Amino acid sequence: PKSLAQIKPEYPGAEFNFGRFADYINDLLDRDGLAISELYFKAAISKVIMFRAVEKMVSDAPWYDGGYRAQTVTYSIAYLSALFQYSGLVFNFESIWKEQALPKALIKILENITQKVYKRITNPPSGHANISQWTKQESCWLAVKDLAIDIDEIDESLCVTVQEKLYKRKEDSQNKKIDNDIDKQVKVLEITDEVWIKMYDYFKNNKSVKRLSSKQIGILESRANGRIIVPSEMQSKILFMIYETALDEGAI
Numbered sequence: 001p002k003s004l005a006q007i008k009p010e011y012p013g014a015e016f017n018f019g020r021f022a023d024y025i026n027d028l029l030d031r032d033g034l035a036i037s038e039l040y041f042k043a044a045i046s047k048v049i050m051f052r053a054v055e056k057m058v059s060d061a062p063w064y065d066g067g068y069r070a071q072t073v074t075y076s077i078a079y080l081s082a083l084f085q086y087s088g089l090v091f092n093f094e095s096i097w098k099e100q101a102l103p104k105a106l107i108k109i110l111e112n113i114t115q116k117v118y119k120r121i122t123n124p125p126s127g128h129a130n131i132s133q134w135t136k137q138e139s140c141w142l143a144v145k146d147l148a149i150d151i152d153e154i155d156e157s158l159c160v161t162v163q164e165k166l167y168k169r170k171e172d173s174q175n176k177k178i179d180n181d182i183d184k185q186v187k188v189l190e191i192t193d194e195v196w197i198k199m200y201d202y203f204k205n206n207k208s209v210k211r212l213s214s215k216q217i218g219i220l221e222s223r224a225n226g227r228i229i230v231p232s233e234m235q236s237k238i239l240f241m242i243y244e245t246a247l248d249e250g251a252i
Contacts, residue, residue: 046096050077053102054110063115071121071135075144076114082145083113084159092160105155116149181233184240188231191243193224195252199242200224202251210245 054073058064084091095103102110120143121135128134200220203212212220219238222228231239246252 042097043093046093049096049100050102050106053107054114057107057110058114058118061111061115061118064118065122068118068122068131068135071132072114072118075121075135075141076110076117078141079113079117079144079147079149080110083151084154087154089154089159092158095157103155103157106158109151109154112151113149116147117144120144120147181237185231185233185236188236188239188243193226196220196224198252199246202246203242208245208249208251210249212242216242 051073054076055069058069058072058076081091095106121140122131124131124134124140125143128137128139134140200223202208203217203220216238219228219231219235220242223231223235223239228235243252
């Protein structure tokens, strides 16, 4: 699991964080085009639900005196993440997704964490009179991370094993790949004969920047002259690639 040192809730500013998130997503998609899947979507929405619920939890808490709610929420969730990772556990975001709310077992844990975190960040060490500035520094996270918060045994419904997580991720990626392949086949079937003929003429006469292989040209020719009516999965992938190339080059 990711080390505690890599969990950094102290980065300043929404704009800064949005930029980092955009870079993360771009890098993720560069490495794996199937990464943004249904599983990823459910986890992302569950994180939003958690964040909003913890915001309300802090606002409604009897110990909350006002101020520094955003910092309390961020550091509390970071502490929860660190707690799971340090314990060798993987949080089960489906427990939130299924209920579209925080499970009672999680609420109990977070109520405990938020109170301790709020008290810690609003009582900075000497030399840090400005709380807002202190919460933007790594020293604040280190202080929060070192809190010894008594947590009852974590309910098993909130956890999945590493093996289960990897299996679900693999299964989800496979499902998305199937969906993507089906989408390509459907699109290929929707393209008219006239467009295929136009593409064949374009590539046959070497007007394209990209040179097609003899196999690719052969499949395109067969589709253009009607010998292929319903392409196979493999043929659809090739035809879809040719179609995208023609679009990019303005041939159609």
